[in-house]
Every structure is written in C-alpha cells, then in structure tokens.
Amino acid sequence: MAYSDKVIDHYNNPRNVGTLDKAKNNVGTGLVGAPECGDVMRLQIEVDENQIITDAKFKTFGCGSAIASSSLATEWLKGKSVDEALAIDNMDIVEELALPPVKIHCSVLAEDAIKSAINDYRVKNGLPALEMPKSHH
Amino acid sequence: MLTFPIYLDNNATTPLDPRVLEAMMPYFTGKFGNAASRNHAFGWHAEEAVDYAREQIASLINCSPKEIIFTSGATESDNLAIKGVFEMYASKGNHIITATTEHKAVLDTCKHIEKIGGKVTYLPVNAEGLIDLKQLEEAITDKTILISIMYGNNEVGVIQPIREISAIAKKHGVLFFTDATQAVGKIPVDVEADGIDLMAFSGHKMYGPKGVGALYVRRKNPRVKVTAQMDGGGHERGMRSGTLNVPGIVGLGKACEIAKQDMEKDTARLSAMRDRLEKELLTIEESYVNGSREHRLPHVTNISFKYVEGEGLMMGVKDIAVSSGSACTSASLEPSYVLKALGLSDDLAHSSLRFGLSRFTTDEEVDYAIDHVKEAVAKLREMSPLWEMFKEGIDLNSIEWAEH
Helix, strand or coil: CCCCHHHHHHHHCCCCECCCCCCCCCEEEEEEEEHHHCEEEEEEEEECCCCEEEEEEEEEECCHHHHHHHHHHHHHHCCCEHHHHHCCCHHHHHHHHCCCHHHHHHHHHHHHHHHHHHHHHHHHCCCCCCCCCCCCC | CCCCCEECECCCCCCCCHHHHHHHHHHCCCCCCCCCCCCCHHHHHHHHHHHHHHHHHHHHHCCCHHHEEEECCHHHHHHHHHHHHHHHCCCCCCEEEEECCCCHHHHHHHHHHHHCCCEEEEECECCCCCECHHHHHHHCCCCEEEEECCCECCCCCEECCHHHHHHHHHHCCCEEEEECCCCECCECCCHHHHCCCEEEEEHHHCCCCCCCEEEEECCCCCCCCCCCCCCCCCCHHHCCCCCCCHHHHHHHHHHHHHHHHHHHHHHHHHHHHHHHHHHHHCCCCCEEECCCCCCECCCEEEEEECCCCHHHHHHHCCCEECEECCCCCCCCCCCCHHHHHCCCCHHHHHCEEEEECCCCCCHHHHHHHHHHHHHHHHHHHHCCHHHHHHHCCCCHHHCCCCCC
C-alpha cells in the first residue's frame, strides 16, 4: 500500500516529537491505544491562562499513518483554544492525510488522544471530564 | 554498486535465476507444443522436456520421476494432498493432524475438511516453534489418516523434526505429508531418508518461475493415491488434470538442478551472511530472534525490535524490502498467528521483521540493511512512548491500556 506524500512528510519530519512535564497543572496528557493492537499515542498539550494551547507534543508507537496523524494533530492544536481543539474531528485528519479506509483507525486514535489530553487538563483544573464521543474500533 | 530497493523478502518469492529463464525461453515460442499431443513432433518435444524436468526434480529430492505430479504451485499441492487423501482414504478414517504454525494453504484446507465432516487436530508449538513429538503421537487415533507438518516455516524458518515425525507416522500406519515449500532447494530434502509420503513445493521459492509447483506422491511402501480435485483429461496419472505448463515445468526442473549443484556453496554463504546480519541487528538493545536458532533454514531470520511497530519500521527502511509480523494493514489488526503460536505477546509480534536472503543477495546489501535498520529503530524509539516508559523503568503491563 502506498502512503500519501503528506503521510511520508510527517513520518520523515515529525512535528513536535517530545515530552511535556505531566506533573504541571497546565499540561494535559492523553495516552491512548494499546501495545498489543500495534499503536499507542501519547499526546500532550500545554494551556495558558486564556485557555489557549501554547504547546503540543506527541510520541507514537505505530505505523506511518499513526505517526502522521498524531504529528498533524499537534500542529493543528498549537494556537487553538481548548474549545476549538475539541472540535477537531478524525475525518479532518483522514482528509488532510488522504488516509485509506484501513488506516482510519489511526485518525480515530488521534482524535481520542486530543480529547483524552483535554480531559486530563480539565480534571486537573477542577472541571468535569467530558464524555469521550468516539471509542476506538 | 547498490540498486534500490534492496530485496530481502526471499521467503515471499525469489527472483528467477537467469539460467532458469534461459532454459525456459524456447518453450514459449518454437517448442510450444502440448505435452499430451502424442502424434507429432511438437508434442514429443514438450513431453521430452517435461520428462527431463521430472528427472531433475526427482534427483534433487531422491524419488522416482514418476512420483512427481505437476501443479500450479504449493497452494494447489497442499490442497490436492490434504483433500485428495481425505477423499481417497475416507473408508479408513477422517482424522488429520497438523500444527498451528502451518501455512494458510494448509490451515484453511484443514478448516474446509472440518466443514465437510473431517476432524482436525492442530498441534501447538513451543517457544522455538517446534511441535512436541509426544503430543503428536498421543493425538493419533484409529481414525487418523494423515499427518501434515511443514518442513521449514515461512515466517521464522524453523525446521520441524521431519524424520522423527515420519517414524511416528509409519509406526501407526498414518500417511505423512509435508509442505516443504521453503525447504526444497534450500536444504537437503530426501523423501526416502526423511520418510515422506507426500510433499508440496513450488518453483518460485527456489529461483524458479511462479505458477508452477509439484506434489510428490509416493508409489512404493506404501503406494499412495490422492483423489483428483479437478476433473478433466486425466493428466499426471489421473491425479491432476490440465494441460501441463511446459515452460514453467522446464523452469522448475532447471531450478532444481541448479539447487542440487549449488546447494552446499549457497548454504554456506547464506548462513554466514544471515548470521552476520543477525549478530549486528542483535546489538540493538531489546531485540530478539524469534524461533529456534538451531533448527532453522540457512537464509532466514525473524527479529523483534521491542517498542517499535513493524509497519512503521518497514516505512523507515523503505529502501529495503522485508516483511513484518504486524498486520496493521489488515482490518483485523491481528499480528502474525505464527509468532503468536510461538508464545510472543502481541506487542512483540507487532514489532517483528522477517529477513530472507537469497543466492543473489550481496554483502554490500546486507551492510546497507544493517545500518538502515539500526538507524530506523533508533529514530522510531525516539518517537515511541513505550520506549520512553521502558527507559523510565515503567512496567508496561502495569498500565491499564484503553479497550480496543
């Protein structure tokens, strides 16, 4: 199966690989997927006092499409407000990266990772957790 | 000089040896006759060529040329052997014994047998990939008609104890079939010494053409028969109808002749090369060889690079054609059933690459592969949350992973 140019670009030059200090109150961490399924994503956001995401980092164990989906997600997250970030839909990622049907789960995982990171941030800051709208697979 | 991509997936298929192509060429054009045409020179030439190929093949596996049934490949041979024995020996019993690490062509044929009233025992394998002979013997009942155990495994290269298996089969009066697709032409296979009753193999795994294979069917001690699975002109002693693929058969014959002549040299070179590749790749932290290293084909190694996903890794070494035990491309997301049968956890099975070397693989290609796999593993581990956790001393089993 051939990968799209955008997937290859993200795979070769992943944006925002790294780790934020998960102990900090303004950092939200989402860890989704499972090793036995062949993909695990960790996505982190750093949020300022105006609810703007100032930094985002990821690390992913998975195929090229999973790496590209999480890399793209961090790119999109930076500069967005938390509410805007919640609106990111997995199908946006599918479209942007031209993912084939067998790789849609990678985009679902990335959306889960975003929501999970936001929830972690919310809970840390005394807000109720949001319901996860999509479950993986 | 290196040409890219480098092909290290020779368990999937091998390139055609130019000597084989040369032998085949006349049979596409000038000598195009039908080997079954008994009344003119075109047919005689074709039949002569087929007979010669039968001798070349028989000489490699130490059988009589009459015991070779030509087919379209190992999948057909597997089907013909298992279904053919099941039908032919129906009055004797309906039970078949096989193993969980067999090729799909055997496993799915056995599933079919179960649907039409047969009973199949699937033997487990140990961590080395080997079946337990005691378990095999215990599984035999008075209804058992066939033991079907592969010679060398396609994913990990493990070689089963063929002579011990055939001895057990013989002791209990059960036929022994082996799918030897990965073994014939690579290691010495001798149907007499090995006690094999039926054996499947194909051309394209030993530098021959695709679309041609054979089933060895023993004619003496005991005389084995299989029920044909295709109706037609009664070719191949009535066991496999269909006009013979003369150029393909000529190619298979030539490939066998070359294999016999070059085997010692090829094996020595390939196992040295494989061992070097393996030794170098095992210098990567947290990397493991899958399956027995003692009972193994000379040209194969299957290695798991922990905390790196196989398909992602293949993308990182895109100049090298290998295959992965990860099934991220399939909708099921299930990793290799062979690696799982060896007891590998799903994450380790997802993290594996299979390297298959060939007669044409060069030292430079292996050097390149070593460097690039090392680089790609390092790069992907930098990106892997699991590697980070491992380095922090976190037990990954202690984490509650999301429901998938």
